[in-house]
Amino acid sequence: MNRSSQLYHSPVVRSLVSGIALGAAFPPSPVSTLAFVAFLPWLTVFDEEASFGRMVRSTYAMLAAYHLTTVYWTGGFVHGNDGWMMVAGVGLILFHPFFLLPFVVGAWGVRRVLGRVWGMTAFVLMWTTFEFFHARGEFSFPWIAVGNSQASDVLRIQFAEFFSVTGLTLHVLAFNALAYLVLMEVAEGRWPLAKRTTFMYAGAMAVLYFVPLLYGWGRIGSVSESEGSGREIRVSVVQPNIDPWEKWGKPSGAKWLIYEQQVAILDSLTRARSLDNPDLIVWPETATPFHLLLPAYRPYLERVKRLVAEVGGVLLTGLPHARFFDASNAPVTARRIGETDQYVESYNSATTISPDGTIGPVYGKVVLVPFAERLPHAETLRFLIEPLKWNVGISSWGMGTDTTVFSFRTRSGEEARFSAMVCYESVYPEYVRAFVQRGAEFLVIITNDSWWGNTTGAYQHAAYAAVRAVEFRRWVVQGANGGISLVVDPSGRTVRRSSLFERSSWTETVRPRQEMTFYAQHGDVAGILTVVLAGAVGGWTLIVMVRKRVRG
Secondary structure, three states, X not given: OOHHHHHHXXXXXXXXXXXXXXXXXXXXXXXXXXXXXXXXXXXXXXXXXXXXXXXXXXXXXXXXXXXXXXXXXXXXXOOOOOHXXXXXXXXXXXXXXXXXXXXXXXXXXXHHHHOHHHHXXXXXXXXXXXXXXXXXXXXXXXXXXXXXXXXXXOOHHHHHHHHHHHHHHHHHHXXXXXXXXXXXXXXXXXXXXXHHHHHHHHHHHHHHHHHHHHHHHHHHHHHHHHOOOOOOEEEEEEEOOOOHHHHHXXXXXXXXXXXXXXXXXXXXXXXXXXXXXXXXXXXXXXOOOOOOOOHHHHHHHHHHHHHHHHHOOEEEEEEEEEEEEEXXXXXXXXXXXXXXXXXXXXXXXXXXXXXXXXXXXXXXXXXXXXXXXXXOOOOOOHHHOOOOOOOOOOOOOOOOOOOOEEEEEOOOOOEEEEEOEEHHHHHOHHHHHHHHHOOOOEEEEEXXXXXXXXXXXXXXXXXXXXXXXXXXXXXXXXXXXXXXXXXXXXXXXXXXXXXXXXXXXXXXXXXXXXXXXXHHHHOOHHHHHHHHHHHHHHHHHHHHHHHHHHHO
16 A cells, blocks of 8 residues: 555544535635535544544544634734734634534444444534534634535525524535435445435435525525615714724823824724715724723713714714722622722723714623633633733623613614624624514624734634524624625625725615514524434434343
8 A cells, every 4th residue: 555545544634634624615715615525534434433542533633623724813823913812722723622522422422333324413413413502601612613614605595594504504514424425325336236225315415405505596586675665774884994903002101192093093984974974883893992981081082972973973883891890799800990999890892972972872792702802701710810811901801791782863863773793792693683682673793803814714704794694684784993894785695895904984775674584583493403303313322322231
């Protein structure tokens, strides 16, 4: 056996190929279809390997390669500005696969006990079950759910209005499993003897692949027609493209100059849209990197109020927001004020400012990026709060407590309601669903997305907005500091988008919608059903194992 043949037969190499191929299907890749065959090399290992140790090693290799290809950017290695960020990025790539590993190895156990077909079924169900659970809790990280690989395929994602990303994940995994079964029927020489079974698998593959495309083709047209001549809201998006490291660096003695420069940029870009007569102006996440609503910054608040009054639209802005506590009520992440018994907690927040100077409710970000924005379960691991902080000092945000739906009057006097999710929150379909159920008629995402340099992270986040639009049939507006800002219509098509690292502002029209999709009404039915089925398969496997031992 020559060296190339040895490499081909290596379980680890086959697993690495699968991991890389799956990651390569994610946005902004033009070959999202690669996800439908990406698992095949690794499935040969899953199907053939008899050693638990070798199976764990190969599966970890596949998962690590998947993470490396998909979320390599989280460490900020392209600029190396923060050592802790790089450590956290490496930790995500190396340790996050261990969350998924037990579910996949559990499916392999089903394969060893019940055979190939049940093993493939268990692979689909248990991987999806992991994604269902891992989208919940403080350690959650649904960014690389397999279904997200299809975010750029506007036709294929249309059925997300029923089954969300869970349905997309099931779609991709099931196709891989069926494709492997067909290949094995042919490769093992059973083709003449098992034509019926093979054609059944092949037919199921065809249905899985083409029916969503056909549905999407028809559904996009009907969604566009339903827009009709309803209410229209003119939304101006301001993308200041301020370097986040300079923004938060605040050199001693120079912070007021930095603040002045940043507010001047926002002011200029906003005034450029005054002739557009916007109803709503969107500034990005922490557009002002200081506590705009505290008395110390009142001159800046008054300046922003004057700007809003002159331009005429309601302003939505991201900002840090402070809450004060006494010693008995202070959260563990709150900071003590000098030698007093008072504490302050900062929240990554959003609020509105109306032309008449009224300040709306303040929404504090609820879903925080693990480690980057908040230490998971900080109440228990409080001894790690101080050591684990980014150099820019934003790794201990307070956790908001509730969703907020903003309401405002347009220039024509009509009321409109919208959400204001902050960055990472938009990746959680169930969380976004809470805003829609509370009356959000369109969705707004404010974000930064330029921490990571010119990498795939910002493009992935922008692509995921299309899935949210389809799930709820809502217009989505994303306003980013350094890009990518965009507007997506309810069919998932991007109407307008900015470039990464572009300083600009522009205005687009969105239309509020109130209808509720199946997913908006009923939630993740597909996920719950998958969990039940995975539990049933796992339970049956245990029963069979016990029976075999009793008989043996």
